[in-house]
Amino acid sequence: MAPQLDSLRVFIVVEVTFVLSLIISRLVRTRIVLRLARKNNPLVKNYLSESFRIAFQAQYGLSIHLLIILGFFVFSTITHPLFNRLLVLLIPQIILILLIFMEGIRLRILDKKLYREEWLPVVTETGDVTGRVAKSVTKDMKNKFMHPVVRVALIFKGRIYLKERDQSRLLDPGMLDYPFEKYMQYNHDIEEAVRNSIGSESKNSDIPVRFLLKYIFENENTKRLVFLYVSEIVDEITFNSLNLTGGKLWTETQIEDNIGNNIFSECFELEFEYLKNTVLLSYHLKNTDS
Template identity: 40%
Template sequence: MLDDKKSEMYKSGARKGLDNQAIGLLPLLLFMFLDNYFSYLLSFVIGITFCFVCIFLYMFLSKDRIYIFMLLPAAITLVLYSLFLCLKIEPVLLKYSPLITEVLLVTTLTIIGLFRGYIHQRIRHAHMNSFRRTSIRTQLNEFFFVAQIVQNTYTLHLFFVLMYGVITFESHNPGPGIFIVRELNLIIGLLIIGYEHIRLSMMQGSLKKELWLPVLDNKNRVIGCIAQSVSRTARKKYFHPIVRIALLYDGMLYLEKRDSNEYESPDLLDYPFYKYVLFRHTLEDTVKEIETESGFSNNNAPRYLIKYVYENEKVKHLVSLYVLCVRSEEELEQLIQKSGKEGKLWTVKQIEDNLNKGIFSGYFEKEFPYLQNTILLAEQYCVQK
């Protein structure tokens, strides 16, 4: 169940990680557009002023720390263009300013692309918390993705202009040439921005369906959050909290098969009740969610037992283990029916005979010695009021 805090987190995460980097092309598109109606000098002044105003707003006034990295190559392109103003090539600038701008942009993006690995390495080793580092790296990945599209598209456009110029060298009809040189580049830029907007909207829609998990440090403190699907692509890199509830009845443990699509210990026997602690949720919130989903009795709440770290080659989890003691067969049947799976009660002896045989989940095999040695204590927890 999503609460207001989680919805806010979704929006914030989408803004920080997936903002439209193609918007950084707007200063260049503005310059190219104005160059059709005003002098190239006035158009340049307006374009470069708009560019640096955008950089200031994003870098210093944005509370969400959104970085439109495409503004950097746009600014470099305009600065390089200013060098042409010092040369006595006014006829060339009057006629070919848009093409010169495209050539400078493609050259700038090509050079920046050569330093992609170095930039990622610097961010990876920067002194900042992992949440901010992940956010910046996500935005950088978006930038390089958009930069490659812009570079390839405008390179094709320049090649097309060159071929058109060769083919129509002796033509006296300037109409199509004006469109190709001065208008097609604007359309290309707007199409790239529109494409990115649609693509990111689709990605944000899928992110709303994601489970967002808190990331813990070695002192079990929350230092950020990450989507569950992203976390699973980097084995054991992120440390997450989970809640597990052991189900006891008459000195026996009720176990059933985990789903086959479980990331950890699929198709192995385990408790029916376990859940990730979601970002900005507490242990108590998670236990309440399990109670609501599983139909626990109001007068029989799970009791907290221990907290431990479960780690293998795939995951690293901070496990909070609870126990739920059922006193009647009717209540046990209700819980089993609610889970919708087939399982059975296991005695201590049966479990001992089947340990380390690939039958039980890794979590359970680590917890069982503790439960075995404190089973009476767990029973005492159940009768406490």
């Protein structure tokens, strides 16, 4: 019987030592992270944070186990050897297995979430890609990173089609704007992004488009490298094939009468003057000549 009790006591001493080491590591974790991640590598910081998180969960679980053992030996009169072994040896194993099981479930959920995640390229003012970040993450970081966005102005016989922006939009929800706007995805080219923006809102993405200009838009909520395209349609059949709903065609005069009245999106008001003096002017001149 004595060797059995000694082995249990040794196990308890080892468990106490392990918990104390976890407590000490928690107290100095900031220094450890700074020492091992001096190069500001986000991957290293993430790995360290995950390791500490799992270690602290083990600390909490084993600390509760030690409290149960302390309470049992202080207040209980049960001295059966089998019960002692179950209490000292089996419970911590169950705790660690549960932690592993819960971590596996968490990683599986995270993996599914990342699979569905939209990854946006981080770009410079010249358009060079320097990295990527999840869309759900960058929305909470406001304008820390700049992402490319494609916008397509839809013009039918000299009138611009506008509809209310979805309420889920980060920028100007509910304001009038083009129906076609989309973040460019990581590893997608610009033409693919343009077609995706059209295809997500209409049933015909095979319409003529051409590039107009590139500019930087920034406010307190977002920072974007905007690529503005235009699709000029003169054929009514082609326009109707888009099956657009919820918007209408605006004439140049109607837009000018409402500029600055908190009706249109910020980007549209910035772009309208350019459209007016290029695309719309060209359309009017062609129709005047004819």
